[in-house]
Amino acid sequence: MKSMEVIPGIHLLSSFLGAGVWGANVYLLEDNDLTLVDTGFIGRSGQILRKVADLGYAPSDITRIIITHYHADHIGSLAMLKKVTQAKVLAHPADAPYINGRLPEPGAAGPKWLGRSFTHFRRLWSAIATSVDVLVNEGDELPVLGGIKILHTPGHTCGSISLFCPSRRLIIVGDVIAHRFGLRLPSKTFTEDIAQEISSVRRIASLDFDVVCFGHGSPLRHGARNKVSDFARGLSLPS
Ligand SMILES: [Zn+2]
Ligand SMILES: [Zn+2]
Structure with missing residues (x-):
């Protein structure tokens, strides 16, 4: 299946419009060089690089890999992609210790409910520790597509x-909002602080954009701002 061009210069590489067989969605940002956003589960690097090749690029054209957060469905193929591309890895300092292995992932061996017998799933939940080259913080701007601003949107993870990307009126939200049969919060099981998470959704809703790209689910390209505003308005803290 071909990758999908969300808007000119921004491709969703995952198959089935983000239905999840790759783990999280993987985006490719096309500028003078290439930037990947997230990497899916472990074992997806070959498929990702094939899609990059289909677009006419070599692995070495990828110069950065931005990680939205440390969960294994986003960093699974990071180690292999970094090795092949030699790209710099960018992540927030609060999540970096879980990506580079300095701290054990909370629930590192996989969610407890998976149990010991689900070895296949447990493998998907273990990523190879990979060093983070550039720590990115709230307000940092990357020289990609006219400027990509980093927003710290904690809650799902710290x-x-x-x-x-104001010039393209687009925002990539990782797992802060999921798009599955409508907009949703990420799974509570995997969310560290639900109050912070809701504040982050409200913050996103206050921004000006036309397109939203999610870690899970297909991009929202029509009426995105209103839909996210309505979603944020309907959220309340669990009592
Ligand atoms: Zn995810
Ligand atoms: Zn996540």
Whole structure:
């Protein structure tokens, strides 16, 4: 299946419009060089690089890999992609210790409910520790597509980031919002602080954009701002 060009210069590489077989969605940002956003589960690097080749690029054209947060469905193929591309890895300092292995992932061996017998799933949940080259913080701007602003949007994880591209009126929100049969919060099981998470959704809703790209689910390209505003308005803290 071909990758999908969300808007000119921004491709969704995952198959089935983000239905999840790759783990999280993987985006490719095309400028003078290439930037990947997230990497899917472990074992996806070959498929990702094939899609990059289909677009006419070599692995070495990828110079940065931005990680929205440390969960294994986003960093699974990071180690292999970094090795092949020699790209710099960018992540927020609060999540970096879980990506580079300095701290054990909370629930590192996989969610407890998977149990020991689900070895296949447990493998998907273990990523190879990979060094983070550039720590990115709230307000940092990357020289990609006219400027990509880093927004610190914690809650799902303490170092979750969103990538706001005002010139393309587009935001990549990682797992802060999921798009599955409508907009949703990420799974509570995997969310560290639900109050922070809701504040982050409200913050995203206050921005000006036309297109939203999610870690899970297909991009929202029509009426995105209103839909996210309505979603944020309907959220309340669990009592
Ligand atoms: Zn995810
Ligand atoms: Zn996640």
